Amino acid sequence: MFKHLKAVPGDPLLALIVAHQQDTNPKKIDLGVGVYKDDTGLTPILESVKKAEAFMVENEVTKSYLGVYGAPEFSPIIQDLLLGKDSDVIKQGRIQSTQTPGGTGALKVAADFISANLSDARLWVSDPTWGNHQSIFDSAGVEVIAYPYYDATTNGVRFDEMMSKLEAETKEGDVLLLHACCHNPTGVDLKIEHWEALTELVNKRNLLPLVDAAYQGFGDGLEEDMAGLRYMAERVPSMLIANSFSKNFGVYRDRCGGLSVIAATGEEAKNAFSIIGQAIRANYSMPPAHGATLVHTIMSNPELKSLWETEVTQMRDRINGLRSQLVQKLAKSGVSKDFSFIEQQRGMFSYSGLTFEQVRQLRSEYSIYIADTGRMSIAGVSDQNIDYLCDSIAKVVG
Ligand code: PMP
Numbered sequence: 001m002f003k004h005l006k007a008v009p010g011d012p013l014l015a016l017i018v019a020h021q022q023d024t025n026p027k028k029i030d031l032g033v034g035v036y037k038d039d040t041g042l043t044p045i046l047e048s049v050k051k052a053e054a055f056m057v058e059n060e061v062t063k064s065y066l067g068v069y070g071a072p073e074f075s076p077i078i079q080d081l082l083l084g085k086d087s088d089v090i091k092q093g094r095i096q097s098t099q100t101p102g103g104t105g106a107l108k109v110a111a112d113f114i115s116a117n118l119s120d121a122r123l124w125v126s127d128p129t130w131g132n133h134q135s136i137f138d139s140a141g142v143e144v145i146a147y148p149y150y151d152a153t154t155n156g157v158r159f160d161e162m163m164s165k166l167e168a169e170t171k172e173g174d175v176l177l178l179h180a181c182c183h184n185p186t187g188v189d190l191k192i193e194h195w196e197a198l199t200e201l202v203n204k205r206n207l208l209p210l211v212d213a214a215y216q217g218f219g220d221g222l223e224e225d226m227a228g229l230r231y232m233a234e235r236v237p238s239m240l241i242a243n244s245f246s247k248n249f250g251v252y253r254d255r256c257g258g259l260s261v262i263a264a265t266g267e268e269a270k271n272a273f274s275i276i277g278q279a280i281r282a283n284y285s286m287p288p289a290h291g292a293t294l295v296h297t298i299m300s301n302p303e304l305k306s307l308w309e310t311e312v313t314q315m316r317d318r319i320n321g322l323r324s325q326l327v328q329k330l331a332k333s334g335v336s337k338d339f340s341f342i343e344q345q346r347g348m349f350s351y352s353g354l355t356f357e358q359v360r361q362l363r364s365e366y367s368i369y370i371a372d373t374g375r376m377s378i379a380g381v382s383d384q385n386i387d388y389l390c391d392s393i394a395k396v397v398g
Contacts, residue, residue, distance in 0.1 A: 011131070016369050025367035027388055031380040032369045034184070034348055035252060036218075036315050039382045046250045048308035052297035060293070068280045070099030070287045077299045078258035082213060082226060082233075082241055089233055093266035096273035097258050098280065099287045103214045103244025104132060106259035110210060110240050111140035112279040113272075114175055118208065123175045124166065126150070128373070130184045130212070133177060145169075150186045150351060155341035159194055163201065172206040175240075181225035182215035182347020185375040189219065189346050195228035199235050209236060214244040217312040218319065219346035222248075237264040245295050247348070248312055256291025319348065322381045329386055333394035352376045358396045366392040 016032035035043045069075070075097035079090050089095050100106040114121050114137075123137045126149035137144045148161040166176070178198070183189050190198070202209050211229050219225045233239055239262040246252045261276060263269035280286070298304040323343045330339045342350050354362070354374040362368040368389060370376050381389060 013131075013371060016371065019363075020367075020369040023367050023369075027385070028367035028369070029380060029385045029389055030369050031376040031378075031389075032371055033380070034377055035379070036247060036250065036319075036348065037379045037382070038318070039384075041380075041382060043252070044250065046308065046311045048298050048304050048311055049249060049251060049294055051304055051307070052294045052301075055297055056293055063289070066286055066289055068098070068277045068286050070289065070292050071296060073300075074099045074258075074292050074296050077296060078243065078260060081216065081222070081299075082243060082260065083230055084223065084226065087230070087234065089262055094264070094269050095260055095262045096269045096276075097260040098273070098276065099292045100242075100257045100259050100280075101255040101284060101287050102246055103212065103242055103257040104136070105255065105284070105287065106242035106244070106257045107133070107136050107212065108140070109259050109276060109279050109283060110242055111137045111142055112283065113240075113276050114208075114210075115140040115142050116279070117272075117275060118173055118175070121173050121175050121208070122171075123177055123210070124170060125177045126162075126179070126183070128185055129177070129179075130214075133212075142175075149183075150188060152351075152353065155188065155344075155351070155353070157188055157190060157194065159190075159197075163197060166201060166207075167205070170205050170207055173208065174205075175208045175210050176202065177210045177212060178228075180211050180213035180216065180229045180241075180243075181219040182349070184214065184347070185349050185371070185373060186351040187342075187345030187347055187349045187378075188351070190228055192227055192231065195231050199232045202232070202236050208238055208240065210240040210242065212242050215247050215347045216243065217248045218316055218348060221316070222309065222312060233262060236262075238262060238268075245291060248315075249291070249295055249298070249308070251291040251294060254291030254294070255288050256295060319378050320346075322378050322386075323350070325386060326378075326381060326390065329390040330393060333390045335390075335394040335397050337397050348377055348379055350376045350378055354393070354397070358393075361396050362392060366396075368392055 020030040038044050078097040122143040122145055124145050124147050125133050127146035134144050147165045148158040151158045181189055216225050241260040244257040261272045298308050327340050327343045352374045356372055359370045
């Protein structure tokens, strides 16, 4: 039956993890994997999550089915976090949200919804974008087209080129995927004036924005990171938002996220949401409850919520602190290249500007594991390895 099948290459980032695991060099460093790590290299369970878990064990009375959208009390939590409590969209009842298995589950449901209901819509993604965007929309049969985004010479956004391309080539009903903050893989975010111009473009060309919010709290703050998304959400008739709680609650393996639909009227939002429910039913029937119960427990208890906010701040401060340290230490190590842009980037990742050859040399000679594109996961840097890392980069870059 399967004789004709040929093995496909796995995700190169997952292969990088395995190669790092098998490396026996005690100095090895993993800057590939996209999870938060503390200074000891551990991806910790947050204290707020541990406390919520203890509460859950004591208080959970059933594990019966919850329904396709998960727990109904979870959707206001998603909406308040994304749009803020004062949102007009929320007040007008123009948003509906469902719990999903991680941000990936939300994107997959969105892709199926778009493919089945928005005829001929194409998806516009940044060049580059998170690799799975392409796979998810390919598998749903939605054509994916890239718009210019990352500028390797300035380490900023090629915003004029991005706008020109979108102005010239989008057609009514196309979907525009934007990263809310902490752009993966580059770490280079849109500024508020970019969101303003894009909002105008969305309205002028009648596009559907799909905002991927996977790192809320990891850039400049839980509220600050949503500024662009909120600006747009309050001014466009329709929007989809796929969000992930994997990073900001550290519940990666529990698979917890959300998909929200904003529409011109409350009724329109409800209609679209009912169809989203069908897409969920046909995919995985219903989302897992564990992660969402934890998030709900934390967000509905003022003490746990405040502890969680402190923990998000700690994770963010550590990453941003590491960015500053990296820039200083690289400069001190006498490296010829200017790496100061790393401090301006946000979130878990940094497009380091290291070439393919330099990345490969760091891997083979120094056991430092960085994605072939030069994307470094900043959280993999620690007090223990930062000197070795900077010295090695200096030797390779010259
Ligand atoms: N979107 C982006 C941009 C991501 O980086 C990720 C996680 N790597 C996701 C979505 C999906 O997150 P989750 O693990 O919650 O599925």
